[in-house]
Amino acid sequence: MKSTFRITMAPLAFTLTVLLCGTLSAQSVADRFKQLDKDGDGKLSTSEAGTLGFFKPADSNRDGLVTLQEAEAFAKNSLSPPAPRPDRNAGMEGDGAAPVFHWPVKPIKISESECPVQSMDTTASDGRNLRAWWRKPAGEGSYPTIVFIHGGLRQFPDESLRLHLTDNPVITRFLSKSYAVVIATFRTYEQDVQSREPIEDVRAILRQTAKLPQVDSRRIALYGGSGGGSIALELGGDPEVRAIVAGEPATVIYTGMLNTGEYGPRLEMMADPEKYFTPALRAKTREKLKSIRVPVMILHGDQHDLVKLNKPLFLPLMQEAAIDVEYVEYSGFGHGFYFGGGDDRWGKGADEAVVEQVVRDVHQFFSQKIRSPIQLPR
Numbered sequence: 001m002k003s004t005f006r007i008t009m010a011p012l013a014f015t016l017t018v019l020l021c022g023t024l025s026a027q028s029v030a031d032r033f034k035q036l037d038k039d040g041d042g043k044l045s046t047s048e049a050g051t052l053g054f055f056k057p058a059d060s061n062r063d064g065l066v067t068l069q070e071a072e073a074f075a076k077n078s079l080s081p082p083a084p085r086p087d088r089n090a091g092m093e094g095d096g097a098a099p100v101f102h103w104p105v106k107p108i109k110i111s112e113s114e115c116p117v118q119s120m121d122t123t124a125s126d127g128r129n130l131r132a133w134w135r136k137p138a139g140e141g142s143y144p145t146i147v148f149i150h151g152g153l154r155q156f157p158d159e160s161l162r163l164h165l166t167d168n169p170v171i172t173r174f175l176s177k178s179y180a181v182v183i184a185t186f187r188t189y190e191q192d193v194q195s196r197e198p199i200e201d202v203r204a205i206l207r208q209t210a211k212l213p214q215v216d217s218r219r220i221a222l223y224g225g226s227g228g229g230s231i232a233l234e235l236g237g238d239p240e241v242r243a244i245v246a247g248e249p250a251t252v253i254y255t256g257m258l259n260t261g262e263y264g265p266r267l268e269m270m271a272d273p274e275k276y277f278t279p280a281l282r283a284k285t286r287e288k289l290k291s292i293r294v295p296v297m298i299l300h301g302d303q304h305d306l307v308k309l310n311k312p313l314f315l316p317l318m319q320e321a322a323i324d325v326e327y328v329e330y331s332g333f334g335h336g337f338y339f340g341g342g343d344d345r346w347g348k349g350a351d352e353a354v355v356e357q358v359v360r361d362v363h364q365f366f367s368q369k370i371r372s373p374i375q376l377p378r
Contacts, residue, residue: 004326005315033068043067103340105169105355108176114138115175117165119158120182122208124200128187132205133161136180136214144219144370145180147209149202151226151250151336153190153261161185169340169350173359182209186231190261193253199234210240219370221245223362225339230254236292243369244292245362247299247338248306251314252276255285270305277313285314289321295369298327299358303347304335324369328361330354 036048043065058066058074120132136143148164148171150156164171164183175181184205186198210217221243224232229249236244252258252269257276269276296318300307311327318325333350334342338358343349 006326006328029072030068033071044071102343103167103169104343104349105340105352107167107169107172110135110166110172110175112166117162120205120208120212122204124197124204126197126200128197128201130201130204131158132182132184132208133158133165134180134182134209134212135165135175136212137175137178141178141214142216143178143180143214144221144366145182145209145212145215146174146221146223146366147182147184147202147206149184149186149222149224149228149231151224151228151247151339153193153227154188156185169352169355170338170359173355174363177359177363180212180215193258193261194256199231202231203235203238206235206238206240218242221366221370223247224249225336226250227253233292233296236294236296241294243294243366244296245299245338245365246296248301248304248335249298249310250306251309252306254288255309255314256281267305270309273309273313277309282317285317286321289317289323292318292321292323295324295365296326297362297365298325299338299361300327300329301333301335301337301342301347302329302331303333304344305346306335326365330357 033044036044038048044067045065058070060070060073115135115138117133117135120134122130122132124130150164161183165175165181166172171181171183182205184202186201189195189198206220206222209215210220217240219242220240222232222235222241223245224230225247227250229246230251230253232244232246233249233251233254235241250258252266252273255277257269257273258266298310298315300310311329315325315327330337332347333354334344334347336342336344337347337350337354340350340355
C-alpha cells in the first residue's frame with residue numbers, strides 16, 4: 001500500500017470574511033468597514049472590496065454594493081451554524097452546482113476555431129440517450145484525456161456544459177497543457193440519491209470517450225467534484241480509468257449515509273459524521289473500496305464540513321483497502337475551489353494562486369501515475 005498525505009498552505013489573502021466571521025463586536029465590523037470604504041459613501045464597491053470572499057454573499061440585494069447593514073447581517077449570520085434549507089433541490093453550496101456559474105478566476109482563452117467545442121452522443125445501459133461535450137488540443141496527436149464530472153445532484157443543460165469547456169479556469173488550463181477535456185453530466189437523482197442511474201450515465205460517457213479520435217484510451221482520468229467526486233470513486237474499477245481526482249467528494253453518498261435529496265439531513269451528516277457512519281455502513285464502504293484499482297488524489301479544503309468525514313474517517317478506509325491515495329489539503333478555501341469556485345459560508349473563493357496550484361498538483365499526479373509516454377502533437 002502506498003498513500004500520501006500533504007497539506008498545501010495556499011497563499012491566504014487578507015479577507016474581510018475572516019474578520020467578519022471572527023469574534024468581533026459590531027463596532028469592530030463598523031471600524032473595518034470604514035477602513036475599506038475609501039470614498040466614505042457608506043457603501044463598498046468591488047473596487048474597494050477587491051476580490052474579498054465576503055462580497056458576493058454579503059450583497060443581499062445584488063446591487064453590486066455592500067452597505068454597513070449588509071456587512072453586519074452577513075457577519076451575524078456567519079457566526080451562526082448553517083440552517084437547513086427547505087429547497088430539496090439545493091446542491092452542495094459553492095461547487096458550481098447550478099445552471100448559472102461565477103468563476104472569479106479568469107480562464108485560459110483558447111480559440112474555438114482551433115479547438116472547437118464538440119458534442120458526443122452515447123447511450124446508457126438502460127437505453128437512455130446521453131450527450132456530453134469535449135475539446136481537444138489543436139493539431140494531430142494522441143492525447144491524455146480528463147473526463148470532468150460536475151458537482152450537485154442535478155443534470156446540467158448543454159449551454160452550461162459548453163461554458164465549462166470555454167470559461168472554467170481549471171478545465172481550460174488543462175486543455176492548454178495538451179489534455180483533451182470532456183465534461184459529463186448525469187440524470188438528476190435528488191429523488192433517489194442512492195440510484196445507480198447517474199453512475200451508469202457517466203460510465204457510458206467514459207466508454208464513449210475512449211473511442212474518440214485522438215484520445216489515448218490508455219491515458220484517461222476522471223476528475224469529479226463533490227457529488228461528481230462520489231461518482232468518480234464509483235467508477236474506480238472500470239477498465240477505461242487510469243487515475244481519479246476527487247475534489248471534496250460527497251462521500252455521504254458513496255458510503256450510503258445519505259438517502260434523501262433534502263439539504264437539511266446533508267448538513268447534519270456532514271457536521272457530525274461519526275453519528276451517522278454506522279458500523280454497517282463502514283463495513284459496506286470497505287467492500288466498495290476494494291473495487292478501486294487506480295491511484296486516487298483527494299483535493300480538500302479545511303473549511304467545509306465534508307472534511308470531518310473525508311479526512312479522519314474515509315481516508316483511513318481507503319488506506320486500509322490498499323488504495324494508492326494522495327490527500328492534498330488547501331487551507332482556507334470554500335467548497336468548489338478545485339473547479340475555481342468556492343466563496344461560500346464555509347470558506348473563501350478560489351484565487352488564481354490556488355487554481356494554478358491545483359492544476360500543477362494534478363498534472364504532476366497524472367504524469368506520475370499514468371505512465372504511458374505522452375505523444376506530443378505534430
